[in-house]
Amino acid sequence: MSVRGRIAAAKAFLFGDSARAFGTLSLALLALLTVVPARDYFRDWRGVQKQYLQLIHGRNDAPALTRHFQGGVQQIWLPEIGVVDRCTTCHVGLKESTLTDVRTQPFRPHPPVPHSLTEFGCVLCHRGQGTATSVADAHNSSSSWEEPILPARYLESGCGQCHIQPLTGTPKLNQGRELLARYGCVRCHTMRAPDGTKRTGTDEPPSLEHIADKTSREWIAAWLRDPQAYAGSATMPNFQLKDDEIRDIAAFLIAQSQPYRSQKASEPAPVPSQDDAVIQQGASLYGESFCASCHAVQNAAGLLVGGNLGPELTRVGSKVKIDWLADWLRNPAIYDPASAMPHYRFDAKQIGLLVTFLSSKTDSDFTGTAKAAAAEPKQIERGRILVIERGCASCHAINGLKAPEDFAPELTEVGSRPLSRILFAPGVPNTLPDYIAARIRDPRSFGDTLKMPRFSLPQPQVDAIVTALLAQTARAETLPASMRIPARKPSDYRPAGRAGKLMDEMRCFSCHIINGRGGTMAPELTYEGTSVQRAWLVNFLKNPNTLRPALIRRMPRFNVTDAEANTLADYIMTAWQTPDFEGDASDDLRFTAADVQSGRELFYNKYACQSCHIIDQSKDKGYVGPTLTQVGSRLTAPWILHWLRNAQTLRPGSLEPVWNMNDADARSITAFLMAQKGAPVKEAARK
Amino acid sequence: MKRTGMRASFLVLCAALLTISACTRHSGAPGVTPRAFGTALVSVSGEKQFAGVGSQLEQPLVLQVNDAKGVAVAGAVVRLSAAGGAFATPREGLTGPDGQFTATITLGGAGGHYQIVASSPTASGQQIFMRVDESALGYQEMLGAKLNEIHCIRCHDPESTAERVSNMDNLTAKPHAFTDGAVLNPMSAADLTSIISHGGVAVNKSAEMPPYGSMLTKQEIAALVAFLRAVADPPYLAQGVNYASN
Numbered sequence: 001m002s003v004r005g006r007i008a009a010a011k012a013f014l015f016g017d018s019a020r021a022f023g024t025l026s027l028a029l030l031a032l033l034t035v036v037p038a039r040d041y042f043r044d045w046r047g048v049q050k051q052y053l054q055l056i057h058g059r060n061d062a063p064a065l066t067r068h069f070q071g072g073v074q075q076i077w078l079p080e081i082g083v084v085d086r087c088t089t090c091h092v093g094l095k096e097s098t099l100t101d102v103r104t105q106p107f108r109p110h111p112p113v114p115h116s117l118t119e120f121g122c123v124l125c126h127r128g129q130g131t132a133t134s135v136a137d138a139h140n141s142s143s144s145w146e147e148p149i150l151p152a153r154y155l156e157s158g159c160g161q162c163h164i165q166p167l168t169g170t171p172k173l174n175q176g177r178e179l180l181a182r183y184g185c186v187r188c189h190t191m192r193a194p195d196g197t198k199r200t201g202t203d204e205p206p207s208l209e210h211i212a213d214k215t216s217r218e219w220i221a222a223w224l225r226d227p228q229a230y231a232g233s234a235t236m237p238n239f240q241l242k243d244d245e246i247r248d249i250a251a252f253l254i255a256q257s258q259p260y261r262s263q264k265a266s267e268p269a270p271v272p273s274q275d276d277a278v279i280q281q282g283a284s285l286y287g288e289s290f291c292a293s294c295h296a297v298q299n300a301a302g303l304l305v306g307g308n309l310g311p312e313l314t315r316v317g318s319k320v321k322i323d324w325l326a327d328w329l330r331n332p333a334i335y336d337p338a339s340a341m342p343h344y345r346f347d348a349k350q351i352g353l354l355v356t357f358l359s360s361k362t363d364s365d366f367t368g369t370a371k372a373a374a375a376e377p378k379q380i381e382r383g384r385i386l387v388i389e390r391g392c393a394s395c396h397a398i399n400g401l402k403a404p405e406d407f408a409p410e411l412t413e414v415g416s417r418p419l420s421r422i423l424f425a426p427g428v429p430n431t432l433p434d435y436i437a438a439r440i441r442d443p444r445s446f447g448d449t450l451k452m453p454r455f456s457l458p459q460p461q462v463d464a465i466v467t468a469l470l471a472q473t474a475r476a477e478t479l480p481a482s483m484r485i486p487a488r489k490p491s492d493y494r495p496a497g498r499a500g501k502l503m504d505e506m507r508c509f510s511c512h513i514i515n516g517r518g519g520t521m522a523p524e525l526t527y528e529g530t531s532v533q534r535a536w537l538v539n540f541l542k543n544p545n546t547l548r549p550a551l552i553r554r555m556p557r558f559n560v561t562d563a564e565a566n567t568l569a570d571y572i573m574t575a576w577q578t579p580d581f582e583g584d585a586s587d588d589l590r591f592t593a594a595d596v597q598s599g600r601e602l603f604y605n606k607y608a609c610q611s612c613h614i615i616d617q618s619k620d621k622g623y624v625g626p627t628l629t630q631v632g633s634r635l636t637a638p639w640i641l642h643w644l645r646n647a648q649t650l651r652p653g654s655l656e657p658v659w660n661m662n663d664a665d666a667r668s669i670t671a672f673l674m675a676q677k678g679a680p681v682k683e684a685a686r687k
Numbered sequence: 688m689k690r691t692g693m694r695a696s697f698l699v700l701c702a703a704l705l706t707i708s709a710c711t712r713h714s715g716a717p718g719v720t721p722r723a724f725g726t727a728l729v730s731v732s733g734e735k736q737f738a739g740v741g742s743q744l745e746q747p748l749v750l751q752v753n754d755a756k757g758v759a760v761a762g763a764v765v766r767l768s769a770a771g772g773a774f775a776t777p778r779e780g781l782t783g784p785d786g787q788f789t790a791t792i793t794l795g796g797a798g799g800h801y802q803i804v805a806s807s808p809t810a811s812g813q814q815i816f817m818r819v820d821e822s823a824l825g826y827q828e829m830l831g832a833k834l835n836e837i838h839c840i841r842c843h844d845p846e847s848t849a850e851r852v853s854n855m856d857n858l859t860a861k862p863h864a865f866t867d868g869a870v871l872n873p874m875s876a877a878d879l880t881s882i883i884s885h886g887g888v889a890v891n892k893s894a895e896m897p898p899y900g901s902m903l904t905k906q907e908i909a910a911l912v913a914f915l916r917a918v919a920d921p922p923y924l925a926q927g928v929n930y931a932s933n
Contacts, residue, residue, distance in 0.1 A: 111826060112826070112909070114906065151796065153739070153793075168830055168834065305849065608894040611842070611897075621856075622857045655837075659897075
């Protein structure tokens with residue numbers, strides 16, 4: 001039979017008469033109608049739920065698990081935060097704490113986190129399409145999917161949408177935010193926290209208004225070529241400039257510079273000695289002055305030793321001019337009134353030694369020996385244009401230039417930037433985190449004309465910055481204000497009067513927190529007046545001896561006079577008092593020998609304080625906390641008493657555990673500690 | 688009719704063969720050619736680290752290929768594979784002049800143990816294997832890790848750094864390192880919680896361990912216990928060692 005014949009026969013069979021046609025059409029309609037429920041029947045999640053039931057079948061905890069199980073599409077709906085999450089349709093075991101042995105997805109229980117699924121849903125932290133009910137739609141997988149699941153390494157970004165204040169459990173997010181502030185990112189890019197406050201930098205880019213007095217054109221050129229070659233720890237990025245651009249910028253910076261002092265220093269600048277013995281003396285003074293608490297120097301093994309509050313000094317001799325260095329050591333405020341460096345009050349001999357030591361730290365490989373030829377006006381003008389184009393004034397003060405506003409694109413919502421608005425460089429996977437990471441690692445791969453400099457950061461730091469940037473979402477701004485954990489308000493506490501002026505000169509706030517303001521290197525001093533005895537304080541200010549033998553960061557000696565020490569002590573003893581000590585005046589604490597003896601027992605046996613503190617140099621060894629050999633001449637009795645009850649209320653963040661000690665024990669230990677007088681302290685003459 | 692059927696089945700067979708051979712080549716053929724062969728793989732450094740889920744481990748994994756005399760072999764091939772979303776960069780390569788191969792390890796997205804399998808071909812065409820354990824910390828374990836750095840590490844870590852001198856040797860009763868699974872694994876979570884909350888005396892141990900029950904919250908103490916379970920070596924065996932898998 002021919003094909004045509006067959007078709008004709010089939011036609012006759014199906015539509016031969018009206019009854020047949022009606023029957024055929026009805027059957028076709030029925031078939032069509034079954035497609036919809038059938039498609040629904042074969043959805044991903046049904047299979048998954050079946051697998052789950054098989055998985056829990058026969059387990060010991062099956063009855064409870066079966067009771068918790070609810071079939072069908074599940075949904076977490078939280079209209080006020082815009083969450084419609086159906087993830088729990090497949091991720092059935094998320095809330096089952098007994099399933100911890102199950103390690104295959106989608107049935108693993110959710111690891112413990114401080115927030116509940118029912119209050120926060122899933123996509124707020126994990127991203128992905130909450131409303132989807134198929135595996136591919138929910139997680140993404142094809143490239144360029146607008147809302148793919150967030151890779152686990154960036155998970156902490158979810159926390160950052162509400163938590164503006166750092167959290168102990170989110171080290172990566174905290175680190176990323178620190179880096180954004182420390183590497184000057186926020187100086188070019190505006191970034192607002194979800195509550196609208198602008199993120200600010202913690203770096204202090206130096207002013208370039210007097211740069212010609214501090215360093216040479218050759219050094220500026222070498223620095224611009226590769227800042228990390230001068231100091232591996234430098235935060236200045238590499239602007240990837242061409243040689244002639246570097247030459248012109250250096251020429252302009254020198255040309256715009258103005259002298260920082262109207263007349264010459266009264267004392268002549270010291271001449272650095274080439275004598276090794278003098279250099280050694282300078283090195284010793286550098287050590288005694290605890291310069292290393294803030295400044296790092298590379299040791300012979302290439303490791304950085306020292307703090308990072310001030311710049312690294314490994315090659316400082318190649319950088320600074322002798323006159324400038326002597327002036328800086330005399331008083332940093334002469335050159336930079338806002339510097340974090342204290343006024344040390346060194347005498348002329350000490351300045352000479354330090355100048356000798358520091359100027360010996362040179363590296364001829366860095367600057368080379370060639371002198372730069374005199375700059376032409378054309379070069380200077382071109383340098384000025386380059387400085388404006390590159391936005392140098394966003395960070396540095398430069399004569400005649402204003403800091404540009406909104407120099408670089410705002411990043412407040414960079415964490416939710418739509419992929420359709422992103423131009424990917426070749427080789428970069430088409431996801432937002434990969435895009436941000438590539439922009440940080442090598443901005444120029446996105447185009448030669450891009451102005452963004454290159455930051456040489458190791459992968460974990462790039463991950464941290466990406467995490468912090470991914471927390472900058474549009475959603476974070478629309479979340480209800482009640483969900484936000486705001487940042488602590490910065491304090492602008494400034495002590496007044498003569499003492500205040502002295503504290504400013506010695507830059508106490510660079511290291512100590514007092515009334516909410518200051519650095520974190522040294523102990524908080526908000527209640528120091530309640531804590532210590534006046535005679536000890538005066539002595540300590542004049543000659544800071546170390547209280548913690550294991551610490552490498554120590555309080556430097558500022559060479560203060562008796563009168564200055566007394567002024568400071570008067571202020572501290574009066575103003576830095578805790579209001580909570582009513583009824584504990586030290587007169588009421590009269591201790592007997594029996595108190596001291598029982599305190600000793602408690603100290604050594606019941607509370608084992610010698611684990612961290614030393615009373616008897618010959619047998620105690622603990623050095624987590626301060627040495628207590630002379631604590632009876634240092635601290636006040638009420639302070640010790642309260643400290644033993646709860647040190648955290650007196651100095652939040654102290655390592656001292658909260659003992660909640662009963663009154664009798666606390667009183668006895670206080671008696672024992674107050675009996676540790678050490679050698680008598682002679683008070684400096686009061687004026 | 689019969690001929691078409693035969694042709695079809697032949698085509699299917701060819702396709703199957705092609706697929707199999709393609710797969711085999713994909714998994715078996717080396718991307719780098721060995722210039723030398725060793726007989727043993729040893730780990731130099733980078734084992735038993737921990738990092739947050741999905742993160743790169745801080746220290747690279749350094750492996751060495753040795754010959755039968757225990758001498759390092761340069762130019763031997765090392766391949767690294769891992770399951771559960773963990774991966775090594777690079778995944779394979781030749782050992783350097785010192786006989787060592789260095790790779791960075793990125794952990795998978797779920798908390799728990801990850802096993803990195805290193806292999807190196809021998810002269811006879813066989814493979815030598817070595818397994819390296821790393822752990823990924825979820826939120827709770829990471830919180831514990833950070834609390835450890837603040838409160839515990841000075842006494843519980845025997846290693847000193849310039850910034851932090853260990854206090855362990857100054858104590859009469861030596862604290863246990865948190866990685867000391869042999870001692871800590873048999874202790875129940877309730878006992879550990881009790882020691883952290885009420886001090887060593889809570890279980891008739893040294894008073895040198897102070898009580899932290901008023902300083903840390905219940906959640907924080909649970910996080911510390913979770914952290915020391917996560918880094919225990921040998922691994923905490925409450926549920927058997929489970930390596931992450933896809």
